[in-house]
Amino acid sequence: MTDLMDRPQEAPGRTARTVVIDRTATPPPLAQQRRSLGGVTQDDLLTIGGAAVSAICTALLLFGRVAPVAGAFGFVIVAYVLFVLTYAMLVSLREERPAVVDKVMAVLLGSAAAVAGIALFSVIVFTLWRGRAALGHANLYYRDMSEALPTDPLSVGGIGHAILGTLIMISLAILLTVPLGLTCAVFLNESGSRAAGLVRAIVDAMTALPSILAGLFIFATWILILGFERSGLAAAISMSIMMLPIIIRSADVVLRLVPGNLREASAALGAPQWRSVRHVVLPTARSGLATAVILGVARGLGETAPILLTAGFTATLNTNPLSGPMVSLPLATFDFVQSPQQTLIARGFATGAVLMVVVLVLFVIARFIGGRPAGRVSKRQAQRLAARSARDVERFDARYLEAS
Amino acid sequence: MTMTTVYAAPAADLPAPTPRRLAAPAGVGDKIFTRVTLLTGFIVLGVMAAVGLFLSIEASQALRSTGTSFLTTSEWFPDRGQFGIAAVLTGTIAIALVAVSIALPLSMGTALFITQVAPPKLRSTLVSLVDLMAAVPSVLYGLWGLFFFQGQVIGVSRWISTWFSWIPIFEVTGADPGSPLSNQTVFTASAFIAGVVVSLMVMPIQCSIMREVFSQVPIGEREGAFALGATRWGMIRIVALPFARGGIIGGTMLGLGRALGETIAVLLIISPRFDINFHILEAGGNSVSALIALRYKEATGFGLSALMAAGLALFALTLVINFTASAFVARSRSGASSEA
Numbered sequence: 001m002t003d004l005m006d007r008p009q010e011a012p013g014r015t016a017r018t019v020v021i022d023r024t025a026t027p028p029p030l031a032q033q034r035r036s037l038g039g040v041t042q043d044d045l046l047t048i049g050g051a052a053v054s055a056i057c058t059a060l061l062l063f064g065r066v067a068p069v070a071g072a073f074g075f076v077i078v079a080y081v082l083f084v085l086t087y088a089m090l091v092s093l094r095e096e097r098p099a100v101v102d103k104v105m106a107v108l109l110g111s112a113a114a115v116a117g118i119a120l121f122s123v124i125v126f127t128l129w130r131g132r133a134a135l136g137h138a139n140l141y142y143r144d145m146s147e148a149l150p151t152d153p154l155s156v157g158g159i160g161h162a163i164l165g166t167l168i169m170i171s172l173a174i175l176l177t178v179p180l181g182l183t184c185a186v187f188l189n190e191s192g193s194r195a196a197g198l199v200r201a202i203v204d205a206m207t208a209l210p211s212i213l214a215g216l217f218i219f220a221t222w223i224l225i226l227g228f229e230r231s232g233l234a235a236a237i238s239m240s241i242m243m244l245p246i247i248i249r250s251a252d253v254v255l256r257l258v259p260g261n262l263r264e265a266s267a268a269l270g271a272p273q274w275r276s277v278r279h280v281v282l283p284t285a286r287s288g289l290a291t292a293v294i295l296g297v298a299r300g301l302g303e304t305a306p307i308l309l310t311a312g313f314t315a316t317l318n319t320n321p322l323s324g325p326m327v328s329l330p331l332a333t334f335d336f337v338q339s340p341q342q343t344l345i346a347r348g349f350a351t352g353a354v355l356m357v358v359v360l361v362l363f364v365i366a367r368f369i370g371g372r373p374a375g376r377v378s379k380r381q382a383q384r385l386a387a388r389s390a391r392d393v394e395r396f397d398a399r400y401l402e403a404s
Numbered sequence: 405m406t407m408t409t410v411y412a413a414p415a416a417d418l419p420a421p422t423p424r425r426l427a428a429p430a431g432v433g434d435k436i437f438t439r440v441t442l443l444t445g446f447i448v449l450g451v452m453a454a455v456g457l458f459l460s461i462e463a464s465q466a467l468r469s470t471g472t473s474f475l476t477t478s479e480w481f482p483d484r485g486q487f488g489i490a491a492v493l494t495g496t497i498a499i500a501l502v503a504v505s506i507a508l509p510l511s512m513g514t515a516l517f518i519t520q521v522a523p524p525k526l527r528s529t530l531v532s533l534v535d536l537m538a539a540v541p542s543v544l545y546g547l548w549g550l551f552f553f554q555g556q557v558i559g560v561s562r563w564i565s566t567w568f569s570w571i572p573i574f575e576v577t578g579a580d581p582g583s584p585l586s587n588q589t590v591f592t593a594s595a596f597i598a599g600v601v602v603s604l605m606v607m608p609i610q611c612s613i614m615r616e617v618f619s620q621v622p623i624g625e626r627e628g629a630f631a632l633g634a635t636r637w638g639m640i641r642i643v644a645l646p647f648a649r650g651g652i653i654g655g656t657m658l659g660l661g662r663a664l665g666e667t668i669a670v671l672l673i674i675s676p677r678f679d680i681n682f683h684i685l686e687a688g689g690n691s692v693s694a695l696i697a698l699r700y701k702e703a704t705g706f707g708l709s710a711l712m713a714a715g716l717a718l719f720a721l722t723l724v725i726n727f728t729a730s731a732f733v734a735r736s737r738s739g740a741s742s743e744a
Contacts, residue, residue: 072556073556073557073559073560074559074560074563077560098635098637098638099635101635101637102635102636102637102638105636105637105640106521106636106637108513109513109514109516109517109520109521110517110521110522111513112509112510112511112512112513112514112516112517113513113514113517113518113522113530115510116510116511116514116533116534116537116607116608116611117530117533119537119604120533120536120537120540120604122548122552123540123544123545123548123604124540126547126548126551126552127544127547127548130551180444180447180448181448183440183441183444184441184444184445184447184448186441187441187442187444187445188445190441191438191441191442191445193442193445195442195445195446195449196445198449199445199446199448199449202448202449202452202453203448203452204726204727204730205452205456205723205726205727206452206455207726208661208665208719208722208723208725208726209455209665209719209722210664210665210666210667210692210693210715210718210719210722211665211667211693212665212667212693212696212697212715213455213459213665213693213696213715213718213719214455216459216696216700216711216712216715217455217458217459219700220458220462220708220712221458224708241451241455244448244451244452245452248448272430272431272433272434272437273430273434273437273438274433274434274436274437275433277437295539298539299539301541302539302540302541302542302543302544303541304541304542304543304667304668305667305668305693305697308668308697309697309700330541330543330668333543333544333547334543334546334668334672337547337550337551337672338672345551348547349547352541352543352544352547355541355543355544356540356541356544359539359540359541360536362539363535363536363539367532
């Protein structure tokens with residue numbers, strides 16, 4: 001043993017000594033517990049719950065005796081203010097001031113997110129709820145309104161003409177915008193042309209274009225000056241003017257995220273530029289590009305103002321986008337709900353609900369295939385890629401055997 | 405032993421070495437590719453520029469006939485030559501300001517909650533929900549505002565006007581604070597209600613820009629603040645907010661630009677009137693885009709030119725706001741760090 005601790009101090013001048021701790025004698029170290037730094041404790045939950053209950057009770061009391069705000073909305077606001085005050089008080093019973101501020105602010109931030117969520121939820125549920133009566137009738141989906149009087153029950157007539165009109169318009173708009181938009185995004189990123197900066201600035205400016213002006217532009221040129229009638233095509237063009245900048249901008253962002261070394265590797269292998277764009281850049285950014293297109297389409301589907309000016313309004317089914325007025329789902333919704341007839345308002349909500357379901361489905365598809373950064377592939381895609389490169393190896397081997 | 409060879413300096417009369425050309429001549433495929441992409445670029449440029457140019461040319465007829473009174477007149481009688489955007493433009497701005505002042509705390513709170521407070525598992529769901537809010541068609545927000553929200557919020561409008569009518573913008577003519585059963589219609593179809601509905605459409609745009617900026621807050625500075633003993637809110641206040649200031653201002657302004665151009669929801673909710681009205685809680689108001697949607701049908705050639713002029717004024721306003729916003733986002737420190 002070389003433990004020198006309990007030896008008496010020998011000389012005042014000598015201080016430095018090597019101390020070797022006797023490990024066998026020390027008690028075993030305490031089992032260390034990992035302290036949780038974040039998360040919600042039971043204490044937090046109880047405090048929040050208690051504050052909420054007390055706030056609701058106080059608000060009920062206030063509304064019973066003195067009514068400062070009428071209506072359910074007012075009640076919610078009063079209860080919320082009381083909740084925040086009670087919560088602050090409860091927390092301050094045992095915490096210091098910075099901790100109180102921190103907790104109250106966390107609750108405030110969380111409630112901002114909750115308000116947004118509740119608003120979205122209430123818009124969706126309200127539309128479905130008010131449209132539920134009309135949504136149950138199968139004739140809604142394939143009949144048109146040509147023979148239905150405004151006073152007719154929901155079992156007569158439908159919005160088949162608007163569903164088909166929307167499909168035709170959006171298909172035309174997709175045909176116009178997707179090739180143009182994606183090629184333009186490629187131009188912005190790959191060409192290195194000096195004009196790219198100008199085009200990007202103009203496209204940026206166009207995202208500021210109020211949608212009604214896109215409609216007014218087509219109305220004044222296509223319909224008044226060129227003398228075409230209001231039609232599905234005119235509506236599709238005005239829709240395209242709104243969708244084009246959105247698609248170009250988001251596709252531009254996605255293409256910019258494609259790693260530069262992939263392009264350089266492709267160029268180093270001797271590929272001409274169009275081949276590296278076709279086989280390297282676009283496939284790498286595929287999921288992002290799909291998302292860009294789908295979000296642009298969702299935006300175009302929901303446009304009402306330009307359609308109002310360019311498509312005209314009709315109650316009959318029209319499958320020809322080149323002549324005659326055509327109606328789309330948002331426009332039909334807008335038209336129905338301006339009527340005083342309750343059945344027509346119910347039809348309007350049902351039309352809105354159909355529109356929303358279409359947008360929701362598109363959105364879910366966009367989330368499903370997109371949302372992945374450039375070059376990252378899903379499990380199945382990775383398997384497919386691995387299989388393909390295995391086939392390539394076989395092919396190379398076969399060719400090598402042939403040659404030798 | 406190895407010898408070190410010292411090369412003589414090159415004689416002065418040798419030609420200076422010229423750099424080798426690295427660019428190979430482009431093949432046929434590349435030539436086509438370059439031409440086609442350039443062509444699409446110019447097509448897009450042409451279409452977009454045509455919209456702007458055409459609007460200005462068409463509007464010039466109306467603008468020339470009224471001159472500066474276009475900005476100060478509030479009536480809209482183009483056929484009598486008496487029209488201007490004083491009322492509609494102030495109405496548009498009133499709605500947009502209400503929308504932004506409601507959307508700003510909501511979007512900032514949501515963005516901070518998503519990036520700094522929410523558990524990581526919840527984050528992507530919340531982001532999807534906010535994006536979904538942006539994808540919901542505006543006509544549905546309009547329906548919700550007209551048939552559901554208006555009935556709920558009237559009590560709040562009345563309360564504000566009863567207690568705060570000494571602030572000029574909250575004054576409501578025709579409201580009788582004394583009787584609880586007084587006519588409710590003075591509070592319906594107001595700029596306030598339209599503004600709240602528009603705020604829901606603006607909020608996701610602002611939120612996604614702010615979220616982007618907040619998520620770029622340097623991890624070192626964040627953890628430094630925590631290491632010095634800051635609470636989470638303390639870290640947000642001293643690190644995240646100053647870092648994201650440019651993004652917050654830019655995002656807010658982009659939202660403002662969107663709010664100015666909103667048509668259908670405003671058209672559904674508001675009842676049009678043509679006088680300058682700053683009483684946001686009072687029934688009636690107007691906006692440029694609602695005016696165009698209402699009047700384009702009955703407009704003659706000159707009337708259409710007048711509508712174009714109103715639209716052009718709106719477009720100019722949104723354009724200025726958008727460019728200022730992009731400049732703010734680009735110049736902020738957050739933008740710089742994302743490049744590095």
